[in-house]
Amino acid sequence: MAVELNIANMDTVLVILLALSAFILGGCPFSVWVGKWAMRTDIRRYGDGNPGSSNVFKAGSKKWGVVALVLDIMKGVPFVLIGRMVFGLGQPLLYLIAFSAVLGHAYSPFLGFRGGKALAVFGGSLLGLAQWDVILSLIMLFLLGFLFIGNDAWTVILGMVGSLIMLLLTRAELLECVFIACITLLFFIKQLHDLRAPNRPGRLIDWVRSRKKAA
Template identity: 45%
Template sequence: MGVILWTAIAGFSGSLPLAYWIGRWALGVDIRRYGDGNPGAMNVKRAGGWRWFIPALLLEFLKGAIPIWLARSMGGLSGWALFPMAMAAPLGHARSPWLGGKGGKAIAVTFGVWSGLTEWRIPMLMGGLFALALRLAPPEGRAVRIGMLILSGLLIGASGIGWAHPSLAATSIGHTLLLIWTHRRR
């Protein structure tokens, strides 16, 4: 399968509003009526508690991780070939056609994409950066923006000295811009 097909699969997977559907089908509510109005896992927690939050978060994560992992393992893709897929999943989530072009903030799916790209390495770093930024510069939206800007700087530097493939730096820049946009009101 080519890059175009894998990118379409990643975009389709990312567009599936799984947390929203858990709210609809399992809880019988529109989770966008809770918290920040987002159709993501955190509003599943607000609507239904931890029991439903954990599966919602896991599914949102997996819809980013699985297509990338499959493209790497089955499709044999790497480097720049993964860039469009890495962008398609969170973009699909942020602009879900299932929700009339209105999606979520794309944090869990972005973590999933990075897990598909780098296993645990970058998601662990992202989590640490987000936690530190949230502690030093709340609220969540600002912390996400700061964490992603730092991650992009680190990956640009790492690719400049040969420690990371340049496609990872480009992906981090793309994800930074997307998360700045999805968190613009936070």
């Protein structure tokens, strides 16, 4: 009994350490640091003012934008992967670690608990979890949103809701659905201001209209 309790306590400490480490790594504002050190600018002065990789692109550098995007994605991978591949943790604990990474980016301890919208980190956490079907469904839904919805915030939210519906219809694993639902709620909170903005025609509609005018 004592041995079992010690093992349980060790597992608890391990999960706490991995989740805390994921939160701290997720909170590292790599995009801000890339802007500061490589571009000599504060990327939060551009775009929507968030410390995410999209504003590195908007600050005028595709090269450093790609670097920042890759770094943001990779923040969601290491500790989820360690928990899964090294320690063989179950899915519920891996979801906790993955959510911690996303939460760290959204509320960075390095930026006064302010942060970005965390979409890239979430993508990285899905890579760590090896949730390939979720990744594929999100890519397809985001692409459709990109073409038909002018408001990117709504594209993200509707894509997440669509992915959640897909999970409910296919395998309906409770904890996986709760994980996606919590991420969706977090995205909703982080993008609330953008969701209130007037919707614009999607890129495909804009393209069709421009072709008609040109004709």
